[in-house]
Amino acid sequence: MSTERTVDFLVIGSGAAGVSAALYAASRGKSVMLCERAKKIGGTTALSNGMIWVPCSDHAKEAEIDDTLAQARTYLKGELGDFYDEVKIDTYLQRGPEAVRAIENCSEVKFVLAGAPDYHSSREGGVDKGRALSPVPYDGRKLGRDFDLIGDPIRVVLGGMMITSSEIKHFLNPFESTKAMGHVLRRVGRFAKDRLRHSRGTELSGGNAFLAASLMSLRKLGVDLRTSCPMKELIMNARGVAGARVMHNGTETEFLAREGVILATGGFAASAELRAEIGAKYRHHVTLCAPEAQGEGIAAARKAGGAVDADVASPGFWTPVSKLKNRDGSTTIVPYGWLDRGRPGVIAVGPDGTRFVNESNSYHDVCIGLFEHGYPDDERFFFICEEAFVKVRGMGDILPWPWTPSLGSYIRRDYIQRGQSLEDLAKEIGINPAALSATVAQHNRNVETGTDPEFARGESAFNRTLGDATLGLKNPNLGPIKNGPFIALRIVPGTLGTAAGLKTDESARVLREDNSAIKGLYACGNDATSIMAGKYPGAGITIGPAIVSAYLAIEDALEGHGKAAA
Numbered sequence: 338m339s340t341e342r343t344v345d346f347l348v349i350g351s352g353a354a355g356v357s358a359a360l361y362a363a364s365r366g367k368s369v370m371l372c373e374r375a376k377k378i379g380g381t382t383a384l385s386n387g388m389i390w391v392p393c394s395d396h397a398k399e400a401e402i403d404d405t406l407a408q409a410r411t412y413l414k415g416e417l418g419d420f421y422d423e424v425k426i427d428t429y430l431q432r433g434p435e436a437v438r439a440i441e442n443c444s445e446v447k448f449v450l451a452g453a454p455d456y457h458s459s460r461e462g463g464v465d466k467g468r469a470l471s472p473v474p475y476d477g478r479k480l481g482r483d484f485d486l487i488g489d490p491i492r493v494v495l496g497g498m499m500i501t502s503s504e505i506k507h508f509l510n511p512f513e514s515t516k517a518m519g520h521v522l523r524r525v526g527r528f529a530k531d532r533l534r535h536s537r538g539t540e541l542s543g544g545n546a547f548l549a550a551s552l553m554s555l556r557k558l559g560v561d562l563r564t565s566c567p568m569k570e571l572i573m574n575a576r577g578v579a580g581a582r583v584m585h586n587g588t589e590t591e592f593l594a595r596e597g598v599i600l601a602t603g604g605f606a607a608s609a610e611l612r613a614e615i616g617a618k619y620r621h622h623v624t625l626c627a628p629e630a631q632g633e634g635i636a637a638a639r640k641a642g643g644a645v646d647a648d649v650a651s652p653g654f655w656t657p658v659s660k661l662k663n664r665d666g667s668t669t670i671v672p673y674g675w676l677d678r679g680r681p682g683v684i685a686v687g688p689d690g691t692r693f694v695n696e697s698n699s700y701h702d703v704c705i706g707l708f709e710h711g712y713p714d715d716e717r718f719f720f721i722c723e724e725a726f727v728k729v730r731g732m733g734d735i736l737p738w739p740w741t742p743s744l745g746s747y748i749r750r751d752y753i754q755r756g757q758s759l760e761d762l763a764k765e766i767g768i769n770p771a772a773l774s775a776t777v778a779q780h781n782r783n784v785e786t787g788t789d790p791e792f793a794r795g796e797s798a799f800n801r802t803l804g805d806a807t808l809g810l811k812n813p814n815l816g817p818i819k820n821g822p823f824i825a826l827r828i829v830p831g832t833l834g835t836a837a838g839l840k841t842d843e844s845a846r847v848l849r850e851d852n853s854a855i856k857g858l859y860a861c862g863n864d865a866t867s868i869m870a871g872k873y874p875g876a877g878i879t880i881g882p883a884i885v886s887a888y889l890a891i892e893d894a895l896e897g898h899g900k901a902a903a
Contacts, residue, residue: 344368344561346894347581347594348601349568349634352380352627353387353544353880354862355601356551357440358887362596363558364443365895370592371560372583374567375488379548380603380627381834381863383488387472387544388451388877389884391433394470396450402467406430412455412462413874420650420870428843429868429885436888437470444554446547447473453876454798456699465798469876474501475546477539483552484535486564490545491625491672497537498528499545505676509737544880568633571598571641577856578641597857597894599887600847604835604863605632606653615645615837616652620713623658623670623831626863630835634864638839642855643847646840651871654879655704658831659733662750669734670831673700676731679803681816683722683732684780685828688715690763690772692780695792696720697800697814701873704830712830719766719825721777723818724755733826744824754825762823777818787811834879835863836871844893845886859890 345367348359356378359371377383392409409430414421440446448470455463477484490499500508504524507517528538541549555562563585572580572591580593605611606626613620624630639645661669677683679697687693687710694706707718720732728738734752735741747753756762759777763770783789787810789796795804795814804813839847839860846854847865862883869878 341585341590341592342370343580343593343595344370345594345596346370346599346891347592347597348372348599349581350380350601350603350862350864351378351562352382352601352603352862352883353547354864354883354887355599356548356555357884358599358601358861358891359555359560360440360444360446360551360558361888361891363555363560365891367596369560370594371555371562372566372568372592373562373564374602374633375627375629376565377488378486378552378562378564379488379544380629381606381625382544382880383548384491384625384627385544385833385880386876387547387880388453389437389448389470389881390468390875390877391437391470391881391885392430392468394434394437394448396448396470397467400450400467402464404464404467408462408464409468410462412460415460415462416457416872416874417870420648420872422868422870425843425868428889429882432889433881433885436885439888440884445475445550446554447550449473451876452802454802455875456702456799456873458798459796472543472547472550475541475549477535477541477545477549479553480549483556484539484549486552487541487545487548488627489537490543497532498524499538499540499542500524501542509740568602568637571637571858573641578858581637594857597859597890599890600634600638600839600858600860600864601862601883601887602632602634602864603627603630604838605635606630606832606835606863608632611635615647616835619651619653619708621653621830621832623660623829625656625658625670625672625831625833626835630863634860635839638847638855638858638860638864641858642849643858643860644840644850645838646866647837649837649866649871651705651708652835652837653832653871654701654834654836654873655830656700656833657703657707657828659752659826659828661734661752671734672831673703673828674731674733676737677720677726677733679800679814680730681805681808681810681814682726682730682818683720684776684818685718685720686768686773686776687711688717688768690768691776692792695789695794695800697794697803699799699873707828707830716827716829717767718828719768720828721762721773721818722824723820724822724824725820726816727824732824752826755822757821759821759823762825766825766827780815781817781819784810784812784815784817787815789815836867836869838864838866841865841886843889845890846893859894861886861890
């Protein structure tokens with residue numbers, strides 16, 4: 338055992354919450370130690386689109402977005418219902434723009450307005466645009482040797498080139514216009530040059546862009562960053578938490594913190610044990626979170642007296658995923674795709690052969706529908722469409738034609754099922770043929786009328802972002818399913834992040850069961866119970882609160898409220 342050093346702040350975890358806390362503290366002249374158990378930084382943030390949901394930001398005001406904090410408050414009250422925490426929500430809404438402004442001022446991190454509407458924008462207080470922000474793309478070449486410290490993204494093409502959702506149309510149809518061809522040629526040419534010197538493409542977007550800009554700034558601010566440095570336990574004194582014991586270079590080392598310890602280890606999504614305990618009512622086995630999200634921070638805080646707050650609508654934030662069996666026996670988890678999700682011409686059915694959700698709603702809503710209609714006791718949930726739909730739009734891991742000339746290998750690996758008729762398909766997937774046929778027939782009648790009486794598909798602004806107005810349909814989200822062969826893709830729920838975690842107050846201080854704060858200890862991001870309580874109001878409601886809670890924690894500590902070190 339050795340005591341290597343004492344710093345002002347010790348931050349455990351290097352996702353959005355952790356790097357933000359380190360940036361906020363270091364920019365205020367404080368010494369910071371940032372410890373990450375993985376070999377690379379970023380955790381689940383590296384895998385994500387990096388969007389943040391912060392109403393009334395400076396960016397929204399500059400764009401003259403018609404929005405107010407009162408409107409956002411009304412929207413969240415409707416979204417969260419009994420889980421609405423007035424103190425925490427008010428703090429978040431009032432301080433959120435301040436936190437975004439602060440991180441842009443103290444680092445190379447920059448955001449831009451995203452085009453995403455609130456996920457239930459038709460609800461009172463919802464807006465069609467202005468609350469979601471995206472990280473500005475970043476040139477990874479600026480990082481030099483540090484480039485390989487950034488965690489790998491989940492969606493790449495050509496073995497390592499990131500592309501954004503706005504670029505997909507160009508890559509799928511490069512011959513559509515000179516603009517599309519020029520864009521694709523420029524990107525591929527740059528990628529080819531990148532691979533001569535780097536392990537993957539250096540044009541970074543989403544969570545990777547946020548992390549790259551953060552890392553560049555962490556270096557400039559003198560933050561002591563340690564990877565492969567897992568926390569063993571927190572160090573307690575008579576006043577509270579004074580530091581932590583970590584493993585570094587094979588040695589158990591003590592790091593003490595004068596101002597506070599920030600837990601930002603990413604939650605528990607990758608821990609089967611904690612999923613069974615905290616998420617028992619939502620049994621699942623798949624996560625898109627980083628494998629290091631093992632509940633390390635939660636376990637350490639509990640040992641120090643911290644409480645878990647599982648009073649949430651659901652313990653996670655969800656997306657449907659599919660499972661692709663690889664030739665080597667492994668399984669690839671495929672996220673709900675931007676190409677196919679909610680587009681006209683696909684429906685989702687459950688074990689009884691009927692629709693159970695508005696397919697054009699958010700990925701989270703689709704999964705809540707699975708749980709509410711029998712998952713996991715019955716796992717017969719599928720997307721249903723024509724084979725022609727797959728050729729035009731893709732499905733799950735399958736890219737559209739000509740990128741996927743044949744579906745044969747996907748059928749042989751049991752990734753999708755195909756039937757010449759709906760009856761044949763129903764038999765393949767174990768669903769009553771009459772029920773499936775009746776469901777598709779009703780859907781086709783909805784296409785003709787342009788309305789979805791059961792689920793109101795296509796009525797919200799978010800739905801319409803997934804529609805296709807070029808088809809000339811009465812409802813851009815409702816397309817026919819009439820001509821075989823027909824395709825089914827099995828879906829299961831996977832976590833994008835955890836919503837239940839440590840009990841905290843509005844300043845991110847970790848609380849005991851009696852709601853007293855543990856001096857010197859803060860929890861941010863997925864280590865703390867989300868202010869959204871397992872609801873999903875809009876794009877960026879995980880990373881947004883992660884960044885803002887980090888800001889609130891550092892501000893609280895600097896005001897001397899949480900200090901525990903002697």
